Amino acid sequence: MQVRWYDFEAEEKELGVELSDAISRVVRNAQFIQGPEIHDFESEYAAYCGVRHCVGVGNGLDALHLSLRAIGVGPGDEVIVPAHTFIATWLAVTYSGAKPIPVDVRLDSFTMDPESFRHAITAKTKAVIPVDLYGSVGDLMQIVEDAHRRGLVVVEDAAQSHGARVDGKVVGSIADLTAFSFYPIKNLGAFGDGGAVTTDDPELAARIRLLGNYGSEEKYIHPIPGVNSRLDEIQAAVLRVKLRRLDVWNSRRRDRAARYLQELSHSGCWLPSDSDSSHVWHVFPIRHAHRNALQEHLTSTGIPSIIHYPIPPHLQGAYASLGFRPGAFPVSERIAQEELSLPISPFLTPEDQEAVIRTVKEISPMTGPT
Numbered sequence: 001m002q003v004r005w006y007d008f009e010a011e012e013k014e015l016g017v018e019l020s021d022a023i024s025r026v027v028r029n030a031q032f033i034q035g036p037e038i039h040d041f042e043s044e045y046a047a048y049c050g051v052r053h054c055v056g057v058g059n060g061l062d063a064l065h066l067s068l069r070a071i072g073v074g075p076g077d078e079v080i081v082p083a084h085t086f087i088a089t090w091l092a093v094t095y096s097g098a099k100p101i102p103v104d105v106r107l108d109s110f111t112m113d114p115e116s117f118r119h120a121i122t123a124k125t126k127a128v129i130p131v132d133l134y135g136s137v138g139d140l141m142q143i144v145e146d147a148h149r150r151g152l153v154v155v156e157d158a159a160q161s162h163g164a165r166v167d168g169k170v171v172g173s174i175a176d177l178t179a180f181s182f183y184p185i186k187n188l189g190a191f192g193d194g195g196a197v198t199t200d201d202p203e204l205a206a207r208i209r210l211l212g213n214y215g216s217e218e219k220y221i222h223p224i225p226g227v228n229s230r231l232d233e234i235q236a237a238v239l240r241v242k243l244r245r246l247d248v249w250n251s252r253r254r255d256r257a258a259r260y261l262q263e264l265s266h267s268g269c270w271l272p273s274d275s276d277s278s279h280v281w282h283v284f285p286i287r288h289a290h291r292n293a294l295q296e297h298l299t300s301t302g303i304p305s306i307i308h309y310p311i312p313p314h315l316q317g318a319y320a321s322l323g324f325r326p327g328a329f330p331v332s333e334r335i336a337q338e339e340l341s342l343p344i345s346p347f348l349t350p351e352d353q354e355a356v357i358r359t360v361k362e363i364s365p366m367t368g369p370t
Contacts, residue, residue, distance in 0.1 A: 035233045078126065087318065
């Protein structure tokens with residue numbers, strides 16, 4: 001059999017007419033950049049997140065980068081980032097001219113360790129980027145509280161946590177600025193690249209919009225140097241349709257996660273905590289001492305899996321100049337050696353999930369991590 005990582009055909013069956021109508025509407029209007037769809041999506045997503053402003057941008061990296069530029073991060077500044085994350089989190093800091101300062105993460109949640117964050121703050125620290133990795137917000141509330149106590153700005157990387165809720169607040173309304181990616185397989189995904197920043201600060205929202213439109217509010221007038229980073233009309237139209245399903249789809253993800261947690265509880269794998277009610281399960285991450293053998297076995301039976309992420313940013317060639325060596329961040333490096341993400345989506349069928357569970361159990365009696 002062949003299990004799909006994300007079943008776009010099933011998505012199309014559920015939303016086909018609505019999506020076709022939305023795209024046709026854009027084509028009929030013939031306004032493909034900065035038209036009514038982006039305006040309406042920004043208003044609807046801001047309302048969904050519970051904030052006053054949403055600014056659509058070209059992708060998730062731009063959402064982070066423009067957020068840092070908007071708050072004035074630049075050369076000589078430091079920005080604290082997790083050592084275990086996709087490299088885009090770090091690249092946003094580099095593009096702003098600042099220095100990324102990595103800290104280790106928690107082994108149980110894969111997210112930034114608050115104590116490590118507090119110890120990394122210096123006089124040069126301007127901001128912190130907590131990452132809601134895999135759909136978990138981790139200790140976000142604690143990090144925001146500690147950061148604000150020290151006068152730091154919090155730019156949340158919520159590329160994997162659309163729709164997550166913490167203490168009644170939707171992700172997008174907790175940090176000073178929240179950066180989203182709408183990559184196609186995200187919980188809220190477009191049909192191409194796309195991103196957005198949410199905030200309650202009107203001045204920051206206006207500056208991000210200015211920066212993302214060539215530094216221009218009026219055509220051919222450019223008071224500051226900007227970039228071209230705008231969410232286009234077709235993607236905005238698609239996202240408007242999918243936004244109406246986000247909570248339902250996240251509920252399905254939670255149901256599938258609950259089944260994994262129950263049926264793999266004695267499999268020899270380390271499983272994520274089932275106590276995080278805010279989790280929206282962008283992926284289902286497990287850890288296994290024989291991760292590569294498990295992945296090979298899954299692949300041989302037609303089941304996809306992904307390692308997130310096999311080489312931490314501090315050990316990538318792109319950041320060799322920072323001088324980190326193996327062992328600098330032991331938790332992050334252990335995760336890189338043991339983590340494996342299993343298929344989970346709103347369209348994963350019970351039969352396909354049973355196949356995943358059965359196949360994992362076939363190899364999991366081997367000694368697993370503690």
